[in-house]
Amino acid sequence: MIHSSKQHKWRSDKLAHLGSSIFAEVAAWKAEARQSGMDIIDLGIGSPDRAPLPEIRQTLSEAVLREDSYAYPSSKGSAAFRNQAARWMQWRFGAEVDPEEEMVSLMGSQDGLAHLALAICNPGDLAIVPDPGYPIYSGALAIAGVRSWPLPLLEENAFRPDLDSIPEEVWREASFILLSFPGNPISVTVDLAYMERVVALARKWDVLVVHDLAYSEMGFDGYRPISILQVPGARDTAVEFHSFSKSFNMAGCRIGFMTGNAQAVGALRELKSNVDYGVFEPIQEAAVVALEQAMASGPDQGVAVLYERRRNLLVEALHLEGWAVPSPEATMFIWVKLPDAYGSSGEAGSSRRFAHDLLLRTGVAVIPGDAFGSQGEGYVRIALVEEEERLLEAARRIGEFLRSER
Structure with missing residues (x-):
């Protein structure tokens, strides 16, 4: 039997x-x-x-030919990459982050989204996720044994999450709330006042805000997506994911980062140090050039x-x-x-x-x-x-x- x-x-x-x-x-x-x-x-x-831009591809092609490029990379990301990502956050959003304690490199933002619940939650914990939402949002919770509370994105609300619809008992129990502005599949946009309200609620209920900003460079008609880390003090209660896949046409390179709350960053970094050895160094070098090019050319290019x-x-x-x-x-x-x-x-x-x-x-x-x-x-x-x-x-x-x- x-x-x-x-x-x-x-x-x-x-x-x-x-x-x-x-x-x-x-x-x-x-x-x-x-x-x-x-x-x-x-x-x-x-x-x-x-x-990607020719400069990005040129950097990558030269880096992969160097004999010293094939050691294990750092699981938290190279210092050059983290420092440049922090400079870009300041340039792009006016958000200050500590590249040493508040930044971790990722094999694309999906890597971090898939592993974050494992790193910061215990089985049976609760997380608030948007519905509709990118599939890994709920998939990651299933992997980690974390319960989900779906937050409906309804047309009558212009698909913006109705924060008032979240019951107090859900706020009280939740470990984190995951949001994405603009999102996938729905390109919901919000202003800084909305983000300030999210942070205030997160502080009130001691909930981590996880903001997926994979489409930060895809705003139209003069709109530029904002970072939750623009809210003063948001690093105390929020983390944010950034991706090079869409912003710089580097989807196959698998490179991104999470930044924000040091405790959550440290937890994800610790988990990933036991899962992988980080991103291939030549790809991180190419990503540094992508950020440098963006800062040099300006927001309209x-x-x-x-x-x-x-x-x-x-x-x-x-x-x-x-x-x-x-x-x-x-x-x-x-x-x-x-x-x-x-x-x-x-x-x-x-x-x-x-x-x-x-x-x-x-x-x-x-x-x-x-x-x-x-x-x-x-x-x-x-x-x-x-x-x-x-x-x-x-x-x-x-x-x-x-x-x-x-």
Whole structure:
């Protein structure tokens, strides 16, 4: 008789909570569409389609040829990287952080998001996470055995978290609250007054604020995303994640950092020192150059210019095709309510059915909203990760598809 503990066939039940199943499902749909001869326009996964600046690539190429580049790196990040990241935080946000005690390098911000709950929580603790939210937010809690309290992002609130809706007993019990402005899949934006209120509540209830700022350099129409560390004293109760993937087209390099509260930074650093040896030194050198280039060129020369142009083009094209999609203030994503024919009221399965039919009949891939939480049903996420002529072609195909459904 097989012992009950072996009946899982060496696959943890926790994997079912990681949120990756829908992305695998969309990948299968794409494979099916390709087999039928369909030309795929992939507006699903938010992977930048441009390369880093030549200076960044040159630095990386030279560093990997040095014989001294292949020792174990520091698990907390090189001093050069941490110091430059701290200088960038001051330049970009006016936020002072200690590069020695309040900074840790990461293999992309997802690395830190996946491990933070393990480092700062015990099994059974509670965390507040947005719904819809980036899948690793809730997935990381499942890995750590931490309970989640989903904070709904509702259209009637402009998708901003309603802090007043969080019961006192949840605040009292929570270890941390995770927020993201602008976020993924919804590019929610807030002002400094909102951030000040978040920090005040966190202080009142002794809750850590975890702010995911992966899209800090993707603000449009003059809007520039803000750091929670701009709030005076926020380092006492907040940490923030930054990523080079979207801001500097370095997604494959796997480099980012977390900064803020020294105790939380130290906990994540300690955990990671037992999990990996940090980021490959040449990649950290390339990241230093990325930050230097950003500071030298100024705020109007980054990736936001490209994505704002793409946003304008696709939003206008879809409007002309009869789909009134919103124009986001930031990020590389458009969060769109489904056409009425597909159940925009949000009944179960509507998002997935729309994304499946759209891909199999037109070759345009988008991500169903329920991949990001129950509140995502009735929506899809569209990524601005194709060149302009391909975005126009995608809009044309979507228009034909919508007309055929009427």
